[in-house]
Amino acid sequence: MNNPIGNLNKVFDSRIRLGVMSILMVNEESSFNDLKQMLELTDGNLASHLNTLEENGYLKVHKGFVGRKTNTTYSITKAGEKAFKGHLAALENMIRSIE
């Protein structure tokens, strides 16, 4: 494949999904609200991107509590880690050809 963009993952074309993944790579898990604040998104927008990520098997969801309040946290699956690393490798590959 000579095509420099052929190995990029379409799921990660979205800046928001890219942001979610990069946060979850550092944090191991993050709550809905933390993600919302870090990425400065509306509820609906975040929820739909999380949903896309989950549908692709890249995220897992854990519904729990903090005290008495519901608290949903998200973390990356094995497949998600693999896919994300693959995407980053493709990106770096593309960029490396520049310098």
Place this chain on the structure above:
Amino acid sequence: MNNPIGNLNKVFDSRIRLGVMSILMVNEESSFNDLKQMLELTDGNLASHLNTLEENGYLKVHKGFVGRKTNTTYSITKAGEKAFKGHLAALENMIRSIE
């Protein structure tokens, strides 16, 4: 700005525009047909992305000839280089926080 995606450039959310820019960073200039083949795109699709890039002042167009045939080449402007480097820096920044 704590938001990890806040410094990404929206123009470069598109994999195709990312690909065009990365090719033109290496090649100094490239013809319509070369870009089309490298990125495996239809005429219309490529033309519209080139147009977006040009509208943003990131690309300049040179209409010339190869022998008697028309030959349009594209190259990156100063602003384009700056914007693209800024985007890459933002990307690398985001990625660096991971490792």
Place this chain on the structure above:
DNA sequence: TTAAAGTACTTTGTAAATCAAAGTTACTCT
């Protein structure tokens, strides 16, 4: 105890982006 607020969504509706395919203009080559 009632009202306000928080959590995590889903639904709705709109606007924007993406793309292939076909059409167009202006050649050139045979």
Place this chain on the structure above:
DNA sequence: AGAGTAACTTTGATTTACAAAGTACTTTAA
């Protein structure tokens, strides 16, 4: 004349993105 090439533009369909509002439930404050 007829086919072919280059570089588009136009059209139309599909997908994506997003804000805003609505939902269901719980909790905290007055």
